[in-house]
Amino acid sequence: MPLALAVDFGGTKVEAALVDENGAVLPESRFRAPTGAASDSQTLADAVDGVATRALATLPAGAELAGVGIGSAGPIEVGPGLVSPLNVPAWRGHPLRTQLETLVPGLPVRLQMDGLCITIAEHWIGAGRGIDNLMGMVVSTGVGGGLILGGRPQPGPTGNAGHIGHIEVGGYDEPCLCGGTGCLEAVASGPKTVEWARRQGWQGSTGEELAAAYEAGDQIARAAIERCGRALGQALASATALADLELIAIGGGFSKATPELFTIIRETMAARAGWDFVAKVRVVPSALSGDGPLAGAAALIHLG
Template sequence: MPEKLAVAVDFGGTKVEAALVSANGTVVEGSRHRAPTGRAADSSQLEQSVTGVVASAIAARPQGDTIVGVGIGSAGPVLVSEGLVSPLNVPAWRDYPMRELIRSSVAGELGDVPVELQMDGVAITLAEHWVGAGQGVDNLMGMVVSTGIGGGLILGGRVVAGPTGNAGHIGHVDVAGIVGEDTFGNRGSLEAIASGPHTVAWANSQGWVGGTGEELAASYAAGDELARQAIVRTGTALGQAIASATALLDLELVAIGGGFSQSTPDLLTVIRETIARHHFGFVRKVRVAPSGLSGTGPLVGAGAIIHRAEMLRRP
C-alpha cells in the first residue's frame, strides 16, 4: 500500500538532519541524513548543509510513495509567519528565510507541496503527544536539553505557539540563585546555566578537565565529584524552571529529550527532587519523563507539522 510521507527537517546548533516520516510517526529506513551547522559556519555552508540533507532524504523515497509536504523544526527564535529563523547558536543566520530556501530547493522535485516552519520545541512536543511520552496528555511541555535548551507547549489539547511561534522557549527564562555564563546578555537564563556546553564550561571553571558532554557523563559515571556537582547544578536549574512553568500553566507532564538530557538518569532524579520541594501541590504533581522517542523525536516532530497540521490551527 503506497504511503503518504513528509520530509522532516531538524535544524539545530550543531547539525541539521532530514528524513522521511510516515503518517504513523515512523522514520523511513535509510532516509535519515545529517550535515554540520554550528557557530563557525557561514551562510553559504549552512545553505549547502540544509539543501543537501533535504535532497538526500527525498532521494530515499520508496517507489510508489507520495511526499505530501515538508515540515521544518528549527532552533529559535523564529518568525513563523515569515518563515524566518535566527538560531542563537548559529550566528550567521539572523532573520534568515529558511522556509523559502527549502521551498525553492524542493519545488522542482515535489511541486507545490506545503512547506511549514515551527520552532524545534514545538516540533518535539508534537512528537511526544503523537507517538511518545505525552500520548493521551492534553497539557504538556516538550523540552530539548542539548547544545541549547528549547521547549514547546500543548495546552487543552492544542499547540500554543504564540503570534511569532516562540511560545515555550523555556531556555530563556531566568533561574533564581544560579549564575551561568555570560552569553546572549543574560547569565541568569536557563540555557546559560544548564545546556550541555554551558554545563561543561562550569565544570571546567571548577577544575574538571574535559571538553564535551559525553566526557562529563563518563566522569559522572566514574564517580568524579566535580562532574557530580555539575549535574546537580544543572538538574536543579532545570527543576526550578519546570516548576515555574508549571505554576504558570498547570502542566501535567514535561517530556525531556536532547543529547545532554541522556548524560545520566540521575539528571531526571535531581529535576524531580527540585520540583518536589515546591510549596504548591499542583506544581509538585507534574510528571517529568524522558522522551519516548530516543533520538528520532525532533524529526518525528518535524514530520508532525505536516501530518498533524490540525494541531497547529487556531480554533
C-alpha cells in the same frame, strides 16, 4: 501511504528524513550534516539543501510526498518563515522556509520551533499520548521547549512560545547569548555545564566525558550535573505553576548524561511545589529517542 520530508535544524547538526503518517522515520532516508557556531551562511544553506535533497532522492517509487515540515532552533518568525538560531550566529533572519520551498514547488512547507515539534511528537506518538497539557523539552547544545495546552499546540504569535531555555533561574548570573543573565540555557545546557566544570578544574572537554566522570565518582563532574539538574528543576517548577502542566518529557543528548539527572530535577521541583497542582506534574525522559525532532517536524504536515 503519504510521506513528509522532515527537516530538523539545530545548533550542532541539521537532519532530514522521510516520515510516514504514523510518525515512523524511514531509516534509509535519514541524512545529517554539521552546523555549528563557526559555519558561515552559505555552508549552512548548503548543508540544509544537501540533506534534504538526499532524503528526497530516497522517495519510494509511487509514494506521495505530502509536504515539508521544518523544526528549527529559535528564535524564529513563523509568519515570514525566518530563523535566527541563537547558537548559529551566521543566520539572522534566514529565509529557511523559502529555501526549502524551492525544492518542492507547489507543496506545503511549514515551519515551527524545534521545541514545539518535539512536544507535538511526544503528544502524538511518545510519552505524552493521552495527555493534553504538557511540555516537551530538549537539553543539548541549547535548552528548548514547547507547549501543548488543552490538547492544542501553542506556538504563540511569532512561533516562540515555550522558549524555556530563556527563563531566568534564581541564584545564577551567567551571561547568555540572548543578552540576558542567568538564563536556563546559559546554566544547564551541555556545553555550559562542561564550561562550568572546567572552571572548577575538571580536565575533560565534552558532555560525554563529563557523564563518564560523573559515573566514575568525580566530584567536580557530580557537582556540575547536580547544578544542571537543580537549575532545570527550578525552571520547570515555575513553568508548571504558570501553565498547570500534567507532564514534562525531556530529551536531547545531555538529558541522557545520567538517569540520576531526573532524580535531581524531581527533588528540586518537589521542594518548590507549594500547591498540589504543581506537585502533580510528572517529569519523564522522552519516549522517542532521537526520532522526536523529525517526527514532530513531519507532524506539521501529517497532522496539519
